Amino acid sequence: DTGVSQNPRHKITKRGQNVTFRCDPISEHNRLYWYRQTLGQGPEFLTYFQNEAQLEKSRLLSDRFSAERPKGSFSTLEIQRTEQGDSAMYLCASSLEAWQGPNEQFFGPGTRLTVL
């Protein structure tokens, strides 16, 4: 399978625990994005990497959230001291920088987080 993969697909945790999600982008894609989606809403942008550099972070990304892409390939999103409001689907997308043409993103299946 050459698409974007995310692990785990589901995570249930207790309030106050830390969780980490992983995203493996399409292999030749140098751009990687994290989004959060709550029920009935469209995805909201969280952060963006070009290769290993984190170039943009949303104000939605509080100090409890951190994302890394150490070697410019896979990425991790960690949430510390989870709160019930963190319950959502966390989506990862990747794209290939194109000198001409649009920046087309391809999404993974998401990780659904439930904080009890």
Place this chain on the structure above:
Amino acid sequence: TQLLEQSPQFLSIQEGENLTVYCNSSSVFSSLQWYRQEPGEGPVLLVTVVTGGEVKKLKRLTFQFGDARKDSSLHITAAQPGDTGLYLCAGATSGTYKYIFGTGTRLKVLA
């Protein structure tokens, strides 16, 4: 703050009917994408439009980008139950790589 408004929010129709979903903004986009998302899955890219006035067809789906690149529409001809899902539009402005998503249109096609 850039906003993408989609209408209608919900649509329930009978198999064989036609429908149009709208995506509107006050911002100008360098490109706009349409996705379909099924429950528990990530959005799947349907089409990308970049030129004002552009029309793209994907089988029974017709996508149009507004002349001013501020709005878009998705028209489905002879809807089928397999078209059921959440349809999302997403726009990117020039100079940024992130996409702003609309709130979505949830379509249900009844057999």
